[in-house]
Amino acid sequence: MSRTRSLPPRRPLLPPQRLGPRPLPFHLMSQASMLLSSRGALSSLRNGSLVWRPQLRQAAENLRQNLDAVDPQAFEKAVEAEAFRRMDGFVRGIEAYRHHPYRRSLSDVPAVWTAGTTRLLDYSQPGCDGPPVLVIPSLINRAYILDLSARRSLMRYLAEKGFRAYLLDWDAPGEQEKSFSLDDYIGGRMTAALDEVIRLAGKPVVVGYCMGGLLALGLGLLRQDDVRGLGLLATPWDFHQPDATQGGMIASLRPWLEDVIKMDGTLPVDLLQVLFSTIDPRGADKKFRSFGGLVQKSAKARDFVALEDWLNDGVALAGPVARECLFGWYAQNSAARGEWLLAGRAVSPADFIKPSLAMIPMKDRIVPPASAMALAQALPNVLIRPLAAGHIGMMTGGRAKTDIYGYLVRWLKRVTRN
Numbered sequence: 001m002s003r004t005r006s007l008p009p010r011r012p013l014l015p016p017q018r019l020g021p022r023p024l025p026f027h028l029m030s031q032a033s034m035l036l037s038s039r040g041a042l043s044s045l046r047n048g049s050l051v052w053r054p055q056l057r058q059a060a061e062n063l064r065q066n067l068d069a070v071d072p073q074a075f076e077k078a079v080e081a082e083a084f085r086r087m088d089g090f091v092r093g094i095e096a097y098r099h100h101p102y103r104r105s106l107s108d109v110p111a112v113w114t115a116g117t118t119r120l121l122d123y124s125q126p127g128c129d130g131p132p133v134l135v136i137p138s139l140i141n142r143a144y145i146l147d148l149s150a151r152r153s154l155m156r157y158l159a160e161k162g163f164r165a166y167l168l169d170w171d172a173p174g175e176q177e178k179s180f181s182l183d184d185y186i187g188g189r190m191t192a193a194l195d196e197v198i199r200l201a202g203k204p205v206v207v208g209y210c211m212g213g214l215l216a217l218g219l220g221l222l223r224q225d226d227v228r229g230l231g232l233l234a235t236p237w238d239f240h241q242p243d244a245t246q247g248g249m250i251a252s253l254r255p256w257l258e259d260v261i262k263m264d265g266t267l268p269v270d271l272l273q274v275l276f277s278t279i280d281p282r283g284a285d286k287k288f289r290s291f292g293g294l295v296q297k298s299a300k301a302r303d304f305v306a307l308e309d310w311l312n313d314g315v316a317l318a319g320p321v322a323r324e325c326l327f328g329w330y331a332q333n334s335a336a337r338g339e340w341l342l343a344g345r346a347v348s349p350a351d352f353i354k355p356s357l358a359m360i361p362m363k364d365r366i367v368p369p370a371s372a373m374a375l376a377q378a379l380p381n382v383l384i385r386p387l388a389a390g391h392i393g394m395m396t397g398g399r400a401k402t403d404i405y406g407y408l409v410r411w412l413k414r415v416t417r418n
Helices: 024-047 054-067 072-098 143-147 154-160 182-201 211-222 246-264 269-277 283-292 299-311 319-332 369-378 400-415
Strands: 111-115 118-122 132-136 164-169 205-209 229-233 356-361 382-387
Touching: 024 054, 024 072, 024 269, 024 283, 072 283, 072 299, 111 182, 118 182, 132 154, 132 182, 132 211, 143 154, 143 164, 154 164, 154 400, 164 182, 182 211, 182 319, 205 211, 205 400, 211 229, 229 369, 229 400, 246 269, 246 319, 283 299, 356 369, 356 400, 369 382, 382 400
Parallel strands: 132 164, 132 205, 205 229, 229 356, 356 382
Antiparallel strands: 111 118, 118 164
16 A cells, blocks of 8 residues: 655745846946945045035035044044945845735726727726726836726726726837837827727827827827817926926937937837936935835835836837937927927917816926926916826825826816716
C-alpha cells in the first residue's frame, strides 16, 4: 500500500514588480546628484558666490551669516548625513511602490466605435437615455486617469448621475498614427467619434482635461453646431506665463529632440517623463519619501500606487503632434499668439459662442493657473470656476467628487436642460 505525502499549500504568485518610476535610472541619478551636490556647494555658499533667484537672495544672505557661527566641519558632516538620509528614504519609498500588491481591477466597458488605435468607450448605464457627454483626455497620458479606481472615476460618476458618458481612449500611436498631426486627430478621429456619439445619443457636451481641453476646443470650433457646450478642465493656453519656463528649455533642445523623433516617428514616453520632471525637480524625492512612511495597507497608500501606476503608463507622442505641441505651443506660444492653425484657420476661443465652463486648479504646477485663465477669459460665454486643487488632484484628490465632479455635473445639467 503506497502512501502519499501531503504537499504544503502553494504560495500565491506575487504580481510582477513595477518598472517605475519611469525612467528609473534618471530619477535615481538626478536625486543622487542633487542631494549629494549640497556638500560641494557649501564653500560657494560661505563665500557668497552662489547665484540665487532674486526672491531668495536675502534668505541666502541670512543663512550665510548664520553659518559663520557654526563649526564648518561639523556642519559639513551634518549636510552629508542628511543627504544620505534623504536618498535612503527615497530609495525605500521606490522599493515599497515597486512591490506594492495593488493592481487596478475595474470592470471593462464596451467600445462602441474604433479607428486604428482609438476607441470610444461607453460608460452609460443600461437603459440610460440621459444627455450625452463626450470626454477627451490628453494624447500624452492614458485615458483611465478619468476612470482611475472605484473611488476616483469621473466617467462612472457621470454615468451614475444619468448621463450617457463616452470617453475617447487614444492608446499609444500605431504605425498609422505615427504620422498624425493635430489636424488628423481633431478633424479626423475626433470628428468621426463625435458623429458616432450623435448617432447613438444626440449632440453632446464635450469635456476636455489638460491637453484634451485644447483638442476639445478645436473640435468645438470645427463642429460648433453639433455640440451643446464645452467643459475645460485644467486646460492651458498661454504657455509663456511668467512662471512657465519650459518653453525656453524646449526651444534650446529642439535639434536633439528632432533627432529623437526621426528615429521612430514618435517622441518616446520616457523622454516626455524627463521633460515633465523639470517642472518640479524635487517632486519625485518628496512624494516617494512620503509614501515610504505610509501604512502600506492603507487607502492612502493604495491611492498613491493607483495614481503612480497611471503616471508611469504614459504613451509616446506622434512626431507631428510632438512638434506642434512642444515647438509650437510651448516654445513659440502659438496658441495664445493666434498662430495655431486647424484646418487652415487660426484656433480662436472668441469664436466659440456656446456655453463653456473653465475649471482652473489654482495649485496647478503643470498648467499654471494664469495659462488656463488666459483661455477662460478669451471665451465669450464662459463660467470660470477656480479650484483649491492641483492638476492631477482635481481628478483624483479626496475632494474630487464634491468639488469637481459634482460641480461639473450641476453645470452639465443646466446646459442640457433644454
